[in-house]
Every structure is written in C-alpha cells, then in structure tokens.
Amino acid sequence: MSRPIWKGAISFGLVHIPVELHSASSSSGIDLDLLDKRDFAPVGYKRYNKVTGKEVKQPDIVKGYAYEKDEYVVLTDEDLRRANPESTQTIDILSFIDTSEIPVFFFEQPYYLVPGKGGEKVYALLRQTLEKSGKLALGQVVIRTKQHLAALMPFQKVIVLNLLRYQEEIRELPEVAEPKTGKQSLVSAKEVEMALSLVKDMSEPWNPEQYQDTYRQDVLALVKKKVKAKQTHTLTEPEAEGDVPRASSSSNVVDLMQLLKASIGDKTAKLGVTKSRSKPEAEKLIAKSKTTSKKIAESKADTPPRKRSA
16 A cells, blocks of 8 residues: 555544545656757756855755745744644544535545544444435645645545635636627527437446546657657657648538437447438538538638738
C-alpha cells in the first residue's frame, strides 16, 4: 500500500475513528522535458535569492507570510500545526446530506480513507451507515496549509473522501456562456423525442476499462516514428492533416431532425439490427455536411481580408 499523505481521525458526535488518507488518483500525461533548441540540452530551474542573485539550497529555504511589503513572519511546519492542532488532525463531520444535492463541479479531488490501528469496527459502522442511508458525510479537514470542505462517501469496501470547492471558489456563469433565447434556440417536441431515442440507443452500462487515453498513445506513436526516422535532434513541425469539417451556422446546415434520425439508424446498424436506408441516409447526410463545410471554407478563402481603419 502507498504511504499515507495524512493521518488523523474522523470525528462525529462523541465518536472518533482513526484513519489514514491515501491518494486515489494519478496523472498519466506525457512527460515532456524542456530543451534548449540550439543544442537540445535540458533546461532547468534554480531557486535564487532575489536580492543577491545567488542560488539558494533547499536546507536554507523557509516559508514566510508577507504581512506588509517586504516584511515577513516566518512560519515553520510546527507553527502551522500548533495554530489549530485539532483541525489539522481531525476530519470534523458537520452534517449528513443527499449526494444529489451537490453539483458535480464542487467535487475536486478523491482520496481513499482507510481505518487506522484499532479503528476497523467503528470505520465499518460508518461505511455501512452511509451506504444504507444513501447520504454522504459533509466535513472539514486541513491538508497541508489549507482547510478543505470534504464529502465522505462509501465506495465498495472503503470510504472515499472527496475534497470539495467552497462556494466562493465557484465562478459565476459569465454572460457570454448563457444560452441565447429566442426563435433560434427553440426546439420542437419531435426533435426532443428523437434526441431521447438516440440517447436510449446509445445507453450502456458504465465500463471505465473500455475508455483509454488514445491521444497519449498517438503521441508516443509519433515519438517512435521520429526515432525510427532518425529525427531525434531535429525540431520538426507536425504533419499536416486533412481539413476537419466544422459545424456551420449558415442556413445550409443539414437539418437537425435528419441528423438525429441518421444517428439512430447508424447506431442500430452497429448493434446488428438492419434498418432499410439508415446507413445510406447517414452517408448522404455526412457527404452533404462535408460539401457544405468545403463551400464555406472556399468562400472564406476567396473573401479578401478587411482593411484596418487608421
């Protein structure tokens, strides 16, 4: 098992449950190094004193809070723990609420909570209680130097702690993102019904194993290709791809109902159910969409750029 990133206890009422916090996620992105394009040497960073310009070694670095310009209060890790010992060692449960009440964008980072020594029975009691009640436990916990809102939820045989964002950290919906109202945004009952049929045809059980980071695989394949071509010391531009058809807002766009019907027919065909004309219709609509996109692109290319006013 991985090393815990935090040790403490869950507290609700008079009950204390010793627990350990373990990371429940990891990053799988492409690890790219920064290079100097003149000789391809790795580029590094140094921590330096902004007054003397000299490099500062790790043992000489401390943390400080600027209470006014150029004036600092130095705070050690022990100082941060002593500021409120209880909050840094306890997940304090505030209430129990329905999971559906929390909008998805409040969830930030998942962790596994596992029982500490001697806490197995009370831990199991809390997990089963959450599972049977259908509620989550809302609490607060300090990790490093920040107090977080947290949701404790049962998952299989453990309790998952999800860090939550505070209300003040959620941005208001900008005006530019608000859907337009008016005739152009109205949809008919038939269009909604057809879209629901498409959703029904495309519905399937959640199976996370079938989803892969194909972009990462594509990048690694490109790296392998460049190594094979002995392009290991040359900065090359990525190969140009064909124009990707884009959706257009012009009046020449394929009818929404036709696309929904074709999508349902194409999905049904993939499932092994044959429907007459569904695939030809889809191919015809896709071809029409590509032709429309091409015409729009050509018309844009032929249009001379506007002159800027002086």
